[in-house]
Amino acid sequence: MGNNNLRRHLLVAALIALAFAVLPLFVTERYFLGEVIIFLIWSIVAANWNLLMGHAGVFSLAQMLFFATGAYGVAVATQFAGLSIWLAIPVAALAATLLALIIGAACLRLSGAYVALLTYAIAEMIHILIVTDTACFRQVGGSCLQLFGGARGFSRFEDFGFRPLLKADWILGNYYVVWAVFAFTIFALVVVIHGRLGLGFRAIRDNVGYAGSRGINRRKIQLIAFGISAFLTGLAGAVYAGHFRFAGPSLFEFSSLMFVLAMVIVGGLGSTWGPLIGAAAIMTVVEITKELGDARAIVLGLALILFVLFLPKGLAGSLERLQRATGLSRKPGPEASTSKDPA
Amino acid sequence: MSDSQPKAPSRRKFLKTMGISAGSTAMLAGLNQSASAQSSEPVKIGCPAPLTGIVAADGIEFRRGLEMAAEEINAVGGILGRPVELVFVDTESKGDDVVIQAAQRLIDRDKASALVLGYNLETGTALHDVAADSGIVAMHSNTVVAHDELVRSDPEKYWGIFQYDPPETFYGIGFLDFVKGLEDRGEFTRPNNKIAIITGPGTYSTNIANAIKDNADKYGLEVSLFESVNVPISEWGPTLAKVRADEPAIIAVTHFYAADQAQFMNQFMSQPTNSLVYMQYGASLAAFRDIAGVNSEGVIYATVIGALQDEIGSGFAEKYVGKFGDTSSPNGGGQTYQALHAYAVAAALAGGPGEPYEEDRNRMVADRLRNLIYRGPMGTMRINPDGQSAFCYPSQTNDPSLGMPHIFSQIQDKAVGGVLIAPSPYDVGAFKLPSWMKA
Numbered sequence: 001m002g003n004n005n006l007r008r009h010l011l012v013a014a015l016i017a018l019a020f021a022v023l024p025l026f027v028t029e030r031y032f033l034g035e036v037i038i039f040l041i042w043s044i045v046a047a048n049w050n051l052l053m054g055h056a057g058v059f060s061l062a063q064m065l066f067f068a069t070g071a072y073g074v075a076v077a078t079q080f081a082g083l084s085i086w087l088a089i090p091v092a093a094l095a096a097t098l099l100a101l102i103i104g105a106a107c108l109r110l111s112g113a114y115v116a117l118l119t120y121a122i123a124e125m126i127h128i129l130i131v132t133d134t135a136c137f138r139q140v141g142g143s144c145l146q147l148f149g150g151a152r153g154f155s156r157f158e159d160f161g162f163r164p165l166l167k168a169d170w171i172l173g174n175y176y177v178v179w180a181v182f183a184f185t186i187f188a189l190v191v192v193i194h195g196r197l198g199l200g201f202r203a204i205r206d207n208v209g210y211a212g213s214r215g216i217n218r219r220k221i222q223l224i225a226f227g228i229s230a231f232l233t234g235l236a237g238a239v240y241a242g243h244f245r246f247a248g249p250s251l252f253e254f255s256s257l258m259f260v261l262a263m264v265i266v267g268g269l270g271s272t273w274g275p276l277i278g279a280a281a282i283m284t285v286v287e288i289t290k291e292l293g294d295a296r297a298i299v300l301g302l303a304l305i306l307f308v309l310f311l312p313k314g315l316a317g318s319l320e321r322l323q324r325a326t327g328l329s330r331k332p333g334p335e336a337s338t339s340k341d342p343a
Numbered sequence: 344m345s346d347s348q349p350k351a352p353s354r355r356k357f358l359k360t361m362g363i364s365a366g367s368t369a370m371l372a373g374l375n376q377s378a379s380a381q382s383s384e385p386v387k388i389g390c391p392a393p394l395t396g397i398v399a400a401d402g403i404e405f406r407r408g409l410e411m412a413a414e415e416i417n418a419v420g421g422i423l424g425r426p427v428e429l430v431f432v433d434t435e436s437k438g439d440d441v442v443i444q445a446a447q448r449l450i451d452r453d454k455a456s457a458l459v460l461g462y463n464l465e466t467g468t469a470l471h472d473v474a475a476d477s478g479i480v481a482m483h484s485n486t487v488v489a490h491d492e493l494v495r496s497d498p499e500k501y502w503g504i505f506q507y508d509p510p511e512t513f514y515g516i517g518f519l520d521f522v523k524g525l526e527d528r529g530e531f532t533r534p535n536n537k538i539a540i541i542t543g544p545g546t547y548s549t550n551i552a553n554a555i556k557d558n559a560d561k562y563g564l565e566v567s568l569f570e571s572v573n574v575p576i577s578e579w580g581p582t583l584a585k586v587r588a589d590e591p592a593i594i595a596v597t598h599f600y601a602a603d604q605a606q607f608m609n610q611f612m613s614q615p616t617n618s619l620v621y622m623q624y625g626a627s628l629a630a631f632r633d634i635a636g637v638n639s640e641g642v643i644y645a646t647v648i649g650a651l652q653d654e655i656g657s658g659f660a661e662k663y664v665g666k667f668g669d670t671s672s673p674n675g676g677g678q679t680y681q682a683l684h685a686y687a688v689a690a691a692l693a694g695g696p697g698e699p700y701e702e703d704r705n706r707m708v709a710d711r712l713r714n715l716i717y718r719g720p721m722g723t724m725r726i727n728p729d730g731q732s733a734f735c736y737p738s739q740t741n742d743p744s745l746g747m748p749h750i751f752s753q754i755q756d757k758a759v760g761g762v763l764i765a766p767s768p769y770d771v772g773a774f775k776l777p778s779w780m781k782a
Binding site: 029034035134140168249 | 395433447451467468469476487488489493542545546550552553571572573574
């Protein structure tokens with residue numbers, strides 16, 4: 001069953017990746033492609049947060065810090081170290097992984113809400129250190145540039161370089177770079193979630209005592225989840241920075257954290273495809289409510305509350321229930337379960 | 344950068360001339376009458392503005408300013424018979440990424456012929472590539488030297504991007520010159536030689552603070568405190584404790600959020616020091632006086648784009664407040680109001696605006712804007728071809744009809760806003776020693 005499950009999800013991943021690969025053949029509007037790029041990036045972040053929180057049971061609130069580390073990594077590496085962006089991207093993702101392992105090693109001595117509090121405190125501390133830094137690290141023209149960009153962040157560093165190459169169609173180049181990272185991520189996550197590692201994650205999440213008695217080391221397995229999740233999230237942050245030529249503290253503000261968390265919750269925590277569905281749903285809601293101003297945050301908050309109360313397994317869980325009710329699915333999917341073996 | 348030194352006109356003659364030549368709407372009406380209507384299709388003007396978030400007070404004024412200008416323009420026939428239609432996207436007081444997507448949406452979805460906006464909380468050059476790639480004109484008041492540097496680096500690419508006010512680099516020296524002027528005229532005597540500088544973390548605030556710090560010694564001042572605060576900030580206790588521990592003659596707050604500045608004054612006034620208090624920009628907004636109330640009286644503020652208190656500026660302010668209420672701020676709304684009027688005149692002179700990606704037509708509008716000397720309620724907008732920002736009076740030109748004035752005001756009555764006290768010929772009142780200072 002395990003191999004069948006993995007194959008089924010790999011097939012779904014291939015179909016999703018293919019659908020996004022051919023999308024620019026039908027839609028060429030720059031704004032729309034820009035929105036799809038953002039969707040792909042938030043999907044990666046949400047899916048990796050889901051891996052950590054939904055599968056490995058680590059309630060970390062440092063996810064946006066890892067995302068920002070990827071973005072800042074590209075900015076610092078290209079602007080200060082003069083690295084090519086193509087080299088800066090993996091370096092930035094590795095920097096996010098290293099940071100995650102350090103934070104994980106410190107935080108995973110604790111569990112549950114304490115991990116959430118400590119990870120959030122670390123992210124917030126780094127945020128404040130960056131935004132309050134006014135010391136001039138380098139003078140750029142008439143402006144002072146701080147070591148980590150200060151409150152304004154970094155901008156106008158090297159991008160993917162498609163403007164001179166593709167002229168007016170430069171966004172297609174950016175699109176396919178982000179698509180490649182997205183495709184890599186969803187295949188990697190399917191393999192992890194539906195492989196032995198994912199089994200280990202869920203064993204720890206569901207019954208740490210029992211998993212421990214079977215020889216699974218909680219700290220080690222959760223540290224691996226931290227590392228994988230941070231690497232892929234850092235990769236997303238790196239391509240985000242490359243696309244927008246921007247890395248700033250707004251990337252890991254509390255509002256950004258809540259925005260992505262809403263995607264995970266609405267999509268379905270602990271599922272495989274829920275975060276993608278959640279990202280699409282939340283981005284659609286945001287697009288529709290653009291005119292509402294501050295009320296937009298209320299709509300998002302309300303959606304979050306309603307889903308937690310009435311649809312705790314999110315849209316993915318509801319879809320699965322619907323499939324079962326209509327006879328399209330004969331048995332519960334492994335990923336929606338919070339207590340059963342996925343194989 | 345200074346122009347040659349022409350003889351300054353007399354104050355009366357200058358203001359009279361300006362009053363006569365202020366009929367920009369009439370000029371647009373004349374252009375509309377002499378031209379046959381191009382079409383009835385509206386000219387879409389896009390505005391990515393911070394309508395929510397920390398600087399929403401300004402964003403709302405930017406929207407109001409555009410709405411008022413559009414009404415006036417449409418009342419005289421729009422732009423060559425085409426009505427102006429405004430489209431707004433909220434940038435949530437966020438950074439480059441959000442501003443870029445907002446601008447792209449306005450261009451691709453709403454087909455904006457131009458972007459006319461105030462400032463956003465971005466790095467100062469976020470929308471430049473979006474507008475340049477789409478071949479449209481963009482006018483902003485980010486007030487950053489980074490704009491000039493970018494445009495100068497590739498003028499062929501950024502032909503259509505204008506900063507319709509001077510960059511922030513003139514604030515620091517301008518402030519020190521202003522204090523020196525007060526001292527030279529005997530209006531202010533510093534109790535000691537210390538200056539406390541309190542900055543926010545943004546580039547704008549930091550650049551101004553650094554300019555004051557770097558030049559203070561040339562004016563015989565010693566920096567006794569250089570404090571960077573995390574924003575938004577409502578608890579000023581720790582900073583004020585440092586100020587009170589080593590009383591300075593001057594306190595310069597370059598962090599510019601109106602609400603934060605108001606809280607500073609509320610807490611400062613519980614135990615004031617014998618110091619002149621200068622605040623950057625935020626105190627020019629009605630929100631500052633609303634929150635600080637009587638504690639706002641005595642504060643000096645400056646802006647390189649504020650409503651003047653002459654015939655044109657006061658007329659605009661009266662109409663603006665009449666339309667949007669007592670809590671509205673002509674200093675904020677006047678920016679986009681003036682910019683849209685200037686754009687409409689330039690577009691009409693150029694034979695009409697183009698759609699997005701109609702670069703040739705939009706280049707003609709940009710050429711007109713580049714050569715336009717436009718006098719509005721905020722003063723004269725004349726674009727410096729080297730960097731495409733507005734010239735600053737008196738830092739770059741001593742002819743007030745050729746530069747946007749760097750104005751200093753003092754709040755002397757919380758009910759009526761600041762009194763413009765410098766530079767001449769725009770000053771309408773004199774500096775008064777704040778109530779908390781010893782004569």
